[in-house]
Amino acid sequence: KNEVEQSPQNLTAQEGEFITINCSYSVGISALHWLQQHPGGGIVSLFMLSSGKKKHGRLIATINIQEKHSSLHITASHPRDSAVYICAVIKTRGGSEKLVFGKGTKLTVNP
């Protein structure tokens, strides 16, 4: 079983819809990242969070440490949001921190 599970694997939405992508993890973590991978392959970090909620524009990320779960929400989705969204957790081992990645959620937003 993967240490980081994302759902759904694929998501298709109409422009304007509210979107939620979920991430569950099975290990202790110090923080969690949400990343966006564009169709061209580039990867951009969206959020890093260890508790509560963060907001940037139309994107909102929440984390519940007790339930080992995080969600990424996109409000008023737009075709330019089409990308693969990746959840990754930081496992702390011996003072050096490493990221463990989920397999990603492919989002397609149709006009």
Add this chain to the structure above:
Amino acid sequence: NAGVTQTPKFRVLKTGQSMTLLCAQDMNHEYMYWYRQDPGMGLRLIHYSVGEGTTAKGEVPDGYNVSRLKKQNFLLGLESAAPSQTSVYFCASSFEIGGSSYEQYFGPGTRLTVT
């Protein structure tokens, strides 16, 4: 400010050949990482470095070596390439505060094919 750059962007190797991938960052980051990305699998950590002159193994280190002789550069070497090393390779870097790493900045990736 170029961020994280990778050289080359594409490469085709024959089985048994060797090559070095170069990652450079101009943000004065302490931590640097090499990942591979394969279809149906998440990004996997190959090797990483927490500072100049240091390297450590990640999740899938076999068949690769790394060096961090200068803080801004992190090199990934394949001594004898195998078809299983066909992948897209990403380099990333992050700054650290009190031993904890923060937001990772990714390079554009190198697409490697081993025939």
